[in-house]
Amino acid sequence: MHIVDGALSNPVVIGGAIAAAGGIAVGLKSLDLDRIPTAGVLSASFFVASLIHVPIGPSSVHLILNGLAGLLLGWAAFPALFVGLLLQAVFFGFGGLTVLGVNTVNIALPAVLAWMIFGRMIGRGSPVQGAIWGGIGGAFSIAATTAFVALSLALSGDAFLPAAKLVFFAHIPVMVIEAVLTGFAVLLARRVKPELFLRGSPA
Amino acid sequence: MKHLILIVSLVFVPLPALAHKVIAGVFPAGDAIEGELGFSNGDMAVDQDVIVYGPDGTELGRTITDADGFFLYKPTNPVAHTFTADLGAGHVAKVIMPAEEVAEILGVAAEVEHAPDVVSPTDGTAIVTVASLSDEERQTIAQAVRDELRPLRREIAAYREKNDMQGILGGIGYIIGLFGIGFYIAARKKMSA
Numbered sequence: 001m002h003i004v005d006g007a008l009s010n011p012v013v014i015g016g017a018i019a020a021a022g023g024i025a026v027g028l029k030s031l032d033l034d035r036i037p038t039a040g041v042l043s044a045s046f047f048v049a050s051l052i053h054v055p056i057g058p059s060s061v062h063l064i065l066n067g068l069a070g071l072l073l074g075w076a077a078f079p080a081l082f083v084g085l086l087l088q089a090v091f092f093g094f095g096g097l098t099v100l101g102v103n104t105v106n107i108a109l110p111a112v113l114a115w116m117i118f119g120r121m122i123g124r125g126s127p128v129q130g131a132i133w134g135g136i137g138g139a140f141s142i143a144a145t146t147a148f149v150a151l152s153l154a155l156s157g158d159a160f161l162p163a164a165k166l167v168f169f170a171h172i173p174v175m176v177i178e179a180v181l182t183g184f185a186v187l188l189a190r191r192v193k194p195e196l197f198l199r200g201s202p203a
Numbered sequence: 204m205k206h207l208i209l210i211v212s213l214v215f216v217p218l219p220a221l222a223h224k225v226i227a228g229v230f231p232a233g234d235a236i237e238g239e240l241g242f243s244n245g246d247m248a249v250d251q252d253v254i255v256y257g258p259d260g261t262e263l264g265r266t267i268t269d270a271d272g273f274f275l276y277k278p279t280n281p282v283a284h285t286f287t288a289d290l291g292a293g294h295v296a297k298v299i300m301p302a303e304e305v306a307e308i309l310g311v312a313a314e315v316e317h318a319p320d321v322v323s324p325t326d327g328t329a330i331v332t333v334a335s336l337s338d339e340e341r342q343t344i345a346q347a348v349r350d351e352l353r354p355l356r357r358e359i360a361a362y363r364e365k366n367d368m369q370g371i372l373g374g375i376g377y378i379i380g381l382f383g384i385g386f387y388i389a390a391r392k393k394m395s396a
Contacts, residue, residue: 004295033389040382044375051371083381087374 002050002088002103003149005096009156016152017101020082023108027078035073039080042069046084050094061174066145067138068182070111071122072189077111078104102152110144127190131183138182139175146171226360227296229286231308233345235277239357240268240288240296247272248290256285258302281306 008016031039042065049063070077082104088094095103118137122130150164229238241247251268255276263284268274278284283302289295336344 031385031389033386033393036382036386036389040378040385043382044378047374047378048371083378087377091370091374 002085002095003099003106003152005098008099008102008152012152012155013098013102016099016103016105020078020101020104020108023075023078023105023112024082027073027075027080027108030074031076031079035076039073039076042072042077043080043084045069046081047087050084050088051092061170063174063178063181064107064142064145065178065181066107066111067114067141067178068134068185070108070113070115070141071119071134071137071182071186073111074115074119075112077115078108081108081111106148106152107145110141110148113144114138114141122186122190127187127194130190131187134186135179135183139179142171142175142178143168227286227288227298228356228360229284229298229300230356231304232275232349233342234308235275236284236286236300236305236308237273237275237349238286238298239271239273239360240290241272242290248288248296251288251290253286253288256287258283258285278305278308281309 046065046069049065052063066077066081069080073080082100085095085100085103085107089097089100114137118133118140121133122137124130146167147164149167153163226242227238227240229236231237238253239247240251240253247270248268249270249272251272251274253266253268253274253276255263255265257263257280263278263280264276266274266276268288276284276286281302282305284300284305285297286300287295287297
């Protein structure tokens, strides 16, 4: 999921960095005092989630939890996930510093999209209904991330469809696990802190 | 109760020590350059094309990895060799062997071709008699040493990729600190407003 240094062409790297800076700026603006702790906790969860590996066949993939971050934070997912990615690059060498912008966009933009599409549904209806939408949102953001990763590779010269298929199918187990995790997280939050989603939904 | 279950289940989630990263390394092996290529979770790159470039970007040659992710390349010019491989899905490996090391490989190879320097026991002051080795024996010993070192090298590579608890805790500490600073700034803004 993390693209490494040297895999992308320069225009893609620069474009990604600019887009990420824009997203972070919007996110920081939307981040009010009450939401900062939430952003911090989700940033830390994202940071650790990448270390949890799901073995599939000969390879393994890791959790991302960007759907959950997006649904809870909206645009503020950008700075939260950026911090997580930055520290992953520095501490563990996941991805790299030059491709940080592209990776941020690939992971945070699907989170924001999930929030735009599913944010409202989660706050409505019974907690179980909200949880189901949350699960769909969690799976959606992973699927969208695979598409973005494939697109970044395609813009740098790889053929889009084979790359997209490879990344997408490798992440189907992650989608399932994240859907369940996000669903339960939403269920829990709806029960103990229902106001979290009422304010978090897009106006 | 639900919180407790959540916390307990999160605590007991196994944290494997391996990251999904590309490992690549090159080292001199007799008169050739030997390299290995694979992922840090232990999967080696099998039948992977490795392209060798010179310092000016010209292609010097190609080689293919074997079933264990190893490849061999015989250099001809004493220049820096850049080995690249595209493992797909954004995984790219790139290692450089500097010109001095390549020159050393070529120098050693040339010397071996010319004359196996036999230590003659004519010198009376020699206390230790060094048994002279034939070329083949030397090659065999070198090969044996390389084979012995190979698992060790792999272990070191894996160890270097290890994410220990300190790294994880350090990262979480950074995150808490950063968001703490953010919180502080936001709170000051709110107070002055």
